[in-house]
Amino acid sequence: MSQQNRTKIIGLISIVLISTAATTGVVLIRNMQSGPGSYGPNIVSSVNTTTTSGSTPVSNANYKDGTYTATGSFYTPSGNEQIGVTVTLASNKITNVSIDDSSIYSGTSFAYTDQFAHGINAAVDGKNVDSVNVSRVSGASLTPMAFNSALDTIKNDARA
Amino acid sequence: MEFEALGTHWWIESPAALKRKTDINKAIEQVDRTWSRFRDDSLVAQMATVPARYPLNESDIDLLEWYKSLYDATDGLVTPLIGQTLSDAGYDKDYSLQPAARIQPTPNWDEVIELGRDAVTIKQPHLIDVGAAGKGYAVDQVARLLDGDFCVDAGGDMVIGNKAMRIGLEDPRDHSKLIGVVEISNASICGSAVNQRAWRDWHHVINPKTSRPAKGILATWAISDNAMHADGLATALFFVSPKQLEGLAPLKYCIMYDDGTVRASADSSITIFTEKN
Numbered sequence: 001m002s003q004q005n006r007t008k009i010i011g012l013i014s015i016v017l018i019s020t021a022a023t024t025g026v027v028l029i030r031n032m033q034s035g036p037g038s039y040g041p042n043i044v045s046s047v048n049t050t051t052t053s054g055s056t057p058v059s060n061a062n063y064k065d066g067t068y069t070a071t072g073s074f075y076t077p078s079g080n081e082q083i084g085v086t087v088t089l090a091s092n093k094i095t096n097v098s099i100d101d102s103s104i105y106s107g108t109s110f111a112y113t114d115q116f117a118h119g120i121n122a123a124v125d126g127k128n129v130d131s132v133n134v135s136r137v138s139g140a141s142l143t144p145m146a147f148n149s150a151l152d153t154i155k156n157d158a159r160a
Numbered sequence: 161m162e163f164e165a166l167g168t169h170w171w172i173e174s175p176a177a178l179k180r181k182t183d184i185n186k187a188i189e190q191v192d193r194t195w196s197r198f199r200d201d202s203l204v205a206q207m208a209t210v211p212a213r214y215p216l217n218e219s220d221i222d223l224l225e226w227y228k229s230l231y232d233a234t235d236g237l238v239t240p241l242i243g244q245t246l247s248d249a250g251y252d253k254d255y256s257l258q259p260a261a262r263i264q265p266t267p268n269w270d271e272v273i274e275l276g277r278d279a280v281t282i283k284q285p286h287l288i289d290v291g292a293a294g295k296g297y298a299v300d301q302v303a304r305l306l307d308g309d310f311c312v313d314a315g316g317d318m319v320i321g322n323k324a325m326r327i328g329l330e331d332p333r334d335h336s337k338l339i340g341v342v343e344i345s346n347a348s349i350c351g352s353a354v355n356q357r358a359w360r361d362w363h364h365v366i367n368p369k370t371s372r373p374a375k376g377i378l379a380t381w382a383i384s385d386n387a388m389h390a391d392g393l394a395t396a397l398f399f400v401s402p403k404q405l406e407g408l409a410p411l412k413y414c415i416m417y418d419d420g421t422v423r424a425s426a427d428s429s430i431t432i433f434t435e436k437n
Binding site for chain 2: 123124125126127128129132133134135136137138139140147149150151153
C-alpha cells in the first residue's frame with residue numbers, strides 16, 4: 001500500500017478515535033468516501049476502547065489516556081480489506097500509532113497494487129478457439145469428476 | 161494416448177508413448193502413492209499422523225527443495241503445509257466441500273519440515289498438499305521417459321519436446337475462447353485458474369496467512385524449463401509479483417486479473433489478444 005494511503009487511513013481512523021475517546025463500548029460507524037475513480041480508503045471503523053470511563057465525549061474536552069484500537073476497512077475491487085490501528089493517547093495527544101497491515105503485505109491486495117503500478121493493461125478480446133491455429137490449449141477446463149459430483153451434491157442438498 | 165490419472169485428463173502425443181505405457185503408469189502411480197492426500201495408503205497420509213524421518217528418492221527431494229525456494233521467495237505464501245487449511249475449507253479427501261467451523265492456521269516450514277539430502281524429517285504431523293507444483297512434477301516424471309518430438313498434457317499443464325507447438329491460453333471466463341497463444345519447444349507451460357475448483361466463497365488457491373482464497377487474479381500461466389517449475393511459478397503468481405520470482409527458474413508468464421485485463425511477459429513467443437489488436 002502506498003505511503004499516502006497509509007497516512008490517510010491513519011489520519012481518518014485517528015479522527016474517529018479522538019471523537020469517541022473516553023467512552024466505553026461505543027461502536028462508531030463512519031463512512032468516508034474518497035474521491036471518485038480512486039481506490040482510496042472508504043473507512044468503516046469500529047472502536048473498541050480498552051479503558052473504562054466516566055465522562056461523555058465533548059469537543060475540546062479531555063480525552064482519557066489510554067490505548068485504543070480500531071479496525072479500518074478500505075475498498076478494493078474484490079471487497080473490503082481490513083487494517084488494524086492502535087493509537088495511544090496521553091494528555092490529549094496521540095503519542096503512538098501503529099498499524100497492523102499484515103493483510104496487505106501478505107499478498108491479499110498485492111494484485112491490485114501490482115496491476116495499477118504497471119499501468120497495464122489492455123482488456124482482453126478473446127478469440128474463438130476454432131478461429132485460432134493451436135495444437136493444445138492450456139487452462140483449467142478439466143476439473144476432476146469427484147469434484148464436480150461433490151458440487152452437484154451440494155447444490156442438490158441446498159435445494160432440499 | 162489418453163487416460164485419467166491424478167484427478168485430471170492426460171493426453172500424450174509421442175511415437176514412443178505406447179511402448180513406454182507400463183513405465184508411464186508406474187511413474188504416475190509412484191507420484192500418487194507418495195504425494196496424494198486423497199488416499200489413505202500414501203506417504204502424505206502417514207506424514208499427517210506420524211512424526212518421523214521419511215526416506216525419499218531424489219526427485220521427491222527435488223520437489224521439496226523447489227517448494228523451499230518458492231516458500232522463501234514468496235515469504236511463505238506458497239507452502240506445502242497448506243493441506244490442512246485446504247481440507248478444513250472443504251477440499252478434503254472426501255470432497256465434502258463443507259467448510260469447517262474453524263480453519264486451522266498453516267504452520268511455518270521449520271515447525272514441520274526438516275529437509276535432508278535423502279530424507280525428510282516430519283517434526284510434527286501435518287497434512288501436506290503439493291497441488292501447487294505436484295501436477296507439474298508428475299508431468300515431468302512422465303516426460304523424462306520420452307524424447308524427440310512429444311507432448312505430455314495433464315489437464316492443461318504440459319511439457320513439450322523438440323518440435324515447437326502453439327498452445328492456446330484458455331479464457332477462464334469462457335472456455336470456447338482463447339485470450340492468447342504461446343509458442344514453445346523444449347519447455348513447459350502450466351496454467352492455473354480459480355473459477356474451476358471453487359465452492360461457496362472458496363477456491364483452491366488459498367493464502368496461508370489469511371486462510372482465505374487469494375484475491376484479485378483469475379488465472380495465471382507460467383512457462384519454464386520444466387513442469388514442476390512452471391506449475392509452482394504459476395501458483396506463486398497469485399501471491400507475488402513476477403519480479404519477486406526472478407532467479408528461481410526461467411520464467412515467462414501471463415496473468416489475468418479479475419477485471420479481465422492481462423499482463424504478460426514482453427516476449428515474441430507470447431501473443432495476447434487485446435482490444436487493440
